[in-house]
Amino acid sequence: MGRIANLQGLIKRNQGIYVTNPINILYLTNFKDFDDKQGRVFINKDSAFLIFDTREKGQIPSIYKDINIVITGSFKDDLEKIIKKEKNKEILVESKNISLHEFDFFKDLQECILLGKAKIPPQGCTRLYTPGVGGTIKIKKTVDLIEKLREIKDQEEVKNIKKACLLTDKTFEYVKKKIKVGLTEKETEYLIQDFIRRNGGDLSFDTIIASGPNSANIHHKPADRKIKKGDPVMLDFGAKINYYMSDITRMLFIGEAKPFFKKIYSIVLKAQKLAIKDLKNGDRDSKRIDAIARNVIDREGYANNFSHSLGHSFGLEIHENPRLNPKSEDKLVQGNIVTVEPGIYIEGKGGIRIEDDILIKEKGVEILTKSPKELRNMVIK
Numbered sequence: 552m553g554r555i556a557n558l559q560g561l562i563k564r565n566q567g568i569y570v571t572n573p574i575n576i577l578y579l580t581n582f583k584d585f586d587d588k589q590g591r592v593f594i595n596k597d598s599a600f601l602i603f604d605t606r607e608k609g610q611i612p613s614i615y616k617d618i619n620i621v622i623t624g625s626f627k628d629d630l631e632k633i634i635k636k637e638k639n640k641e642i643l644v645e646s647k648n649i650s651l652h653e654f655d656f657f658k659d660l661q662e663c664i665l666l667g668k669a670k671i672p673p674q675g676c677t678r679l680y681t682p683g684v685g686g687t688i689k690i691k692k693t694v695d696l697i698e699k700l701r702e703i704k705d706q707e708e709v710k711n712i713k714k715a716c717l718l719t720d721k722t723f724e725y726v727k728k729k730i731k732v733g734l735t736e737k738e739t740e741y742l743i744q745d746f747i748r749r750n751g752g753d754l755s756f757d758t759i760i761a762s763g764p765n766s767a768n769i770h771h772k773p774a775d776r777k778i779k780k781g782d783p784v785m786l787d788f789g790a791k792i793n794y795y796m797s798d799i800t801r802m803l804f805i806g807e808a809k810p811f812f813k814k815i816y817s818i819v820l821k822a823q824k825l826a827i828k829d830l831k832n833g834d835r836d837s838k839r840i841d842a843i844a845r846n847v848i849d850r851e852g853y854a855n856n857f858s859h860s861l862g863h864s865f866g867l868e869i870h871e872n873p874r875l876n877p878k879s880e881d882k883l884v885q886g887n888i889v890t891v892e893p894g895i896y897i898e899g900k901g902g903i904r905i906e907d908d909i910l911i912k913e914k915g916v917e918i919l920t921k922s923p924k925e926l927r928n929m930v931i932k
Contacts, residue, residue: 554579555599555618557700567595567634568643568693571653574867575645575697577794580618592618593630595637602626627656634660639688646692657690695872702864702872703886709910711795712866712888716908716919718752718790719797723922730931732780732805736760736773739786747790755789755796756869766802766901769859769894780806783901789869796865798890799920800906804930815853815895815903816926822847822893823905826861830883830891830909830916837879844893845877853895862890865908887911888919 558579562568570576570592579592580601593600599618621629634642642657704712725746730739739760747754761771762778766785778784787800802816822844829843841861848857860876864887873881875889883889892906905924910917923929 565640567639572648641689643693711793715790715792715797720922740773752790755791759787761785767896800904819903835883837875837881841875856895885913
């Protein structure tokens, strides 16, 4: 089944869903080149409509098998026509993304239909008004209906994410050869961004390069600090291919790794490996998987130094569900892709985080990021 068909399987006869989230529109239509303010999707049980402003006409693809293209000069008028033709009795809207203006539009339609028994059309009621014929239409807010579908990646999505992970691995290998004492965090950031873009990708999110004590800041913004001998250098970045993302964190040590950081690194690596092993063995309980990694860190006395979730899903966005954390009720299923990224952060000294991208399979898992992570491979002589 296609993505639109999957969504249609969740809605009832005479229901329609009005899609306003641009990421969800991209997911459903795979059409990327429009201004999100000028495009909407309306889906019924047996039909789907991609509605465009006339200014976007030149951008519309010539062939769509699963969706009707509507080029409009007035969203209101053409949407009213569709609703009347499809005999919708309930309109689902994305509560997190619909504008107040658009929501008011549906409320006005609701009132027009309700007042349809009047012999004189109510002011502002046009195409949905049929003199002498009244009725009702419900407006229902939905939360994460399409986002829930996006949690399970289809074959095309997995293919794109694997490509993004491959470029991410190649980027890390490139940076390992270029990084050196005296290079600033910003200069290292540029190396990553430049390599990704020169090789056909884009950035998944703002790159994190954190050296020395800056690595204790979980989301440090690269600064002008120069890398020093013995510094832990945290590289958290991702490449994006065909709008699908990757996410990796690796640590590098320039010249040597000091004993303190060797110890911390070994703890974090052990925590990550045990969590991934648990996933390989078939555990799909997000809370329990988080606890396995967290317990390793807790037993070593760093319970208060691991302050974030063990992992999250990603795809068209860098943070999606399901989540791996102490409060998560998520159960992983085949087709989920999640990060596993334990860390320890010591203010004033530095931090260690190791992150990989994991595809959940029917049996076991596939580690999509292949960059080495044993400590012996992280020291740059």
